[in-house]
Amino acid sequence: MTEPLFWLAPAAAAVGLGFALVFFLEMRRQDEGTPAMRRIGAHVRAGAMAYLKRQYRIMLWVFTGLALLFAVLAFGTGLQSRWLPLTFLCGGFFSALAGYCGMQTATLASGRTAAAARSSLPRGLRIAFRSGAVIGLTVVGLGLGSAVFWLLVIDWSTPPAEDGHRLVLVTTTVLTFSMGASLQALFARVGGGIYTKAADVGADLVGKVEAGIPEDDPRNPAVIADNVGDNVGDVAGMGADLFESYCGSILAASALGAAAYTTAPQDQVSAVCAPFVIAGLGLLLSVAGIFLVRTREGADQEELLRALARGTNTSAATVLLASPLVFYWMDMPNLWGIWGAVAAGLVTGVVIGRATEHATSASHAPTRSIAAAAEEGAATALISGLGTGMLSTALPVLAVVTGTLLAFLSGAGFDPGNISEGLYGVAVAAVGMLSTLGITLASDAYGPIADNAGGNAEMSGLGPEVRARTDALDSLGNTTAATGKGFAIGSAALTAMALIATYLEVVRIELLRVGQHMLELRDGLIVATGQADLADFMLYFNVTLLNPVVLVSVFLGAMVAFVFSGMTMQAVGRAAGQMVIEVRRQFAADPGILAGSSEPDYTRCVEISTAAAQREMIAPSLLAVTAPLAVSVLLGVPGVIGLLVGALSTGFVLAVFLSNSGGAWDNAKKYIEAGHHGGKGSAAHRAAVIGDTVGDPLKDTSGPSLNILVKLMSIIAITVAGLAVSWSL
Known part of the structure; x- marks a missing residue:
């Protein structure tokens, strides 16, 4: 690379990883609390590491098998890039490494956060948030550093060429790194979501609803599995999810910039x-x-939210102010247009975050209306939550639509016919939205750390003032987790749009590879393949709404989003059923558990969740992989584009609905537990617990997994573009 400012990226990756290490060591030096707190923390950490060990063992076999298949396709048939087996393995490895580092940090930090909350709320917030920052900076540092490394290696090894397509080949080849990251993210998100919700639903239904014991009560056999699940789903899963979003957005934008x-x-x-x-x-x-x-001691929910917003908003604002200076030094073409695209992405991310907060926070009317509806029973609470989730899709969709149009027009210099540069603007908007991921993910990863801290405080029998502080941190964490899911879904929408455009650039390369150097369009017009723009490719492949292949593929894409969600929800239901049976069995077999005279068999519940997660994640993951592969072979390029458009449009809106419904039900329950509408143990509370239980798989399994689905399908379509071009029926 001949651009001097490019080296800001690897330098920043090194700085981010350095500060992650500093914050991690600072957290390790904090007090772990009483012997009981240490023992509970050790249980959670052992369960989390056992889950990761088992998942990574399965993933090792899957990745090895796929890498061998890609090697055969690359070296035996020439249908794939010869870099694919290596970049695929590397993407999966670094995604797994980010998840492992996040899991280690979160399980070590939760007990220390609870211990710090014994003295003050600000200390608890500092430890939890700085530990979340370790996770955020590790994900971003590893992602940016890996992308830079592969860009330099492949650029150095690609021979020079006279035309401008050499860098297109380089950047689309590097994009294969995202396939390994995406597949690992899907397994982590789906498996983690099934694990955590199986434990959570089982613990709630038998413990809180049937036995009437408090949440995180040590008498509940599923309580350790529930705490492990917070880390498995919302730390390892979210970290892997945003790792591949971050890498995918950077690499897709780079590829579209080369093509434009x-x-x-x-x-x-x-x-x-x-x-x-x-x-x-x-x-x-x-x-x-x-x-x-x-923050200060005694801060309420609004003040805690402002404390987190101060950090994230300041980072976003300074990126917005500094980026035009950077572009000026780089001598960027269409400087202010590209800056406008960055601004569109940043503002879209902020709007989605605020919209999600409004829909799910107990400080706002939608969630409070669900709590009020719970006074009439579980049915009205469920209806109110479903309605809230459906209405909550409006603002995120409008934000993405507006941001996409502004980014496209800015990138195109307000010339709608300048499609290539306009799509580059959309891709840059996705990068802009994710540019402050280091602190955004810190706010999100803070949530499960605070949640586990509250569980540790409850199980350790700490005083009510400590529990009040951890409850405040936990309630804030519920909102930041919901906001983080909304942010991840929004960034997935922009990234997936960029990947669809990148798919056509890879199709161009595949056409040239098989010797098709000219495209015959309508009315006998012939265009050189290397010089054709994206509109020419749409004409050549007849990608229009009048083409039945495109139409049926759009329906197939929409169907895949719903079938995938149904499969993951059914998986949670089956796994939770096993957990319910086990918890009931332990209560019946040993009355001393509820009396508090004997300890439950926590390990058995952890084993049930672990085995169920590993078994149940296979079928949804296969659907994500096989759908674009089958459509590539059967329906070709027009079918693939229709499939990706259908999956993206339906999957995005469905993901927002599922995540916000679940988040609102969760915080409605917390709002009642804080003393409103009768408080804990009331009829409204029992109804809210049922709403929260229904919402659990929506917000922590199906909803978050959908954003990986749409990106993974796009990446796989890009990877197998050679099949769609050469072997399509």
Whole structure:
């Protein structure tokens, strides 16, 4: 790379990983609390590591088998890039490494957060948030560093060429790194979601509803599995999810930048480097924003939210102010247009976050209306929650629509016919939205740490003032977790749009590889394949709404989103059923458990959740892999584009609905437990617990997994584009 500012990216990755290490060591030095707190923390950590060990063993076999298949396709048939087996394995490895580091941090931090809450709320917030920052900075540092490494290696090894398509080949080849990251993320998200919700639903139904014991009561046999699940789903799963979103957005934008400026070599280099530079700048400013998050003793929910918002908003604002200066030094083409695309992405992310907060926080009317409806029973609470979730899709969809249009027009210089540069603007908007992921993910990962801290405080029998502080941190964590899910879903929508455009660039390369150097369009018009724009490819493949292949494929994509959600929800139901049976069995076999004179068999419940998660995650994952592969072979390029459009449009709206419904039910229950509408033990509370139980798989399994589904399908379609071009029926 000849752009000097490109080196800001690897430097920022090193700085981010360095601060992650500093924050981790700072957390390790904190007091772990009483012997009981240490024992409970050890139980949770052992369960989490056992789950990861089993999952990574399965993933090792899956990745090895797929890498061998890709090697045969690459070296035996020439249908794949010869880099694919290696980049695929590397993407999966670093995604798994990010999840492992996150799990270690979260399980070590929760007990220390509870111990700190014995003295003050600000200390508890500092430890939980700085530990979340370890996870955020590790994900971003590893992601950016890996993407930079593979770009440099493949750029160095690709021979020079006279036309501008060399960098297109380089950047689309590097994009295969995202396939390994996406597949690992899907297994982590689906498996983690099934694990955590099987334990949570089992613990709630038998413990709170049937036995009438409090949440996180040590007498509940599923309580340790429930605490393990918070880390498995919301730390390892979310970390892997956003790792592949982050890498995918940077690499897709880089590939579209190379394609948009093939006739201007220096502009092309700047366009390829710009996403890396934006990501590096955002990482450095995320580190600065982390130091702004602090609060006072006795802070209420609004003040705690403002403390987190101060850090995230400051980071986003400084990225917005600094990026035009960076673009000026890079001599970027259409400088203010690209800046407008970055601004559109950042603002879209903020709007989605605020919309999600409004829909799910107990400080706002939608969630409070669910709590009020719970006074009339579980049915009205469920109806109110479903309605809230459906209505909550409006603002995120409008934000993404508006942000996409503004980013496209900005990137195209407000010339709607300039499709390639407009799509580059959309891809840059996705990078802009994720540029401050270091601190955004810190706010999200804070949630499960605070949740586990509350569980530790309850099981350790700490005083009511400590539980009040951990409840405040936990309630804030519920909101930040819901906001983080909304942010992840929104970024997935923009990234997937960029990946669909990138698919056509890979199709161009595959056509040239098989020797098709000319495209015959309508009315006898012939265009050179290397010079054709994206509109020419749409004409050549007849990608229009009048083509029945495109139409039926759109329906197939929409169907895949619903079938995938149904499979993951059914999986949670089956796994939770096993947990319910086990908890009931233990209560019946040993009356001393409820009397508090004997300890439950926590290990058995952990084993049930672990085995169920590993077994049940296979079928949904196979659906995500086989759908684009089958459509590539049967329906070709038009079918693939229709499939991806259907899955993206339906999957995005469905994911927002599922996540926000579940988040609102959860916080409605918390709102009642805080003393409203009768408080704990009331009829409204029992109804809210049922609503929360129904919402659990929606917000923590099906909803979050959908954003990985749409991106993984796009990545797989890109990877097997050679099949769609050469072997399609």
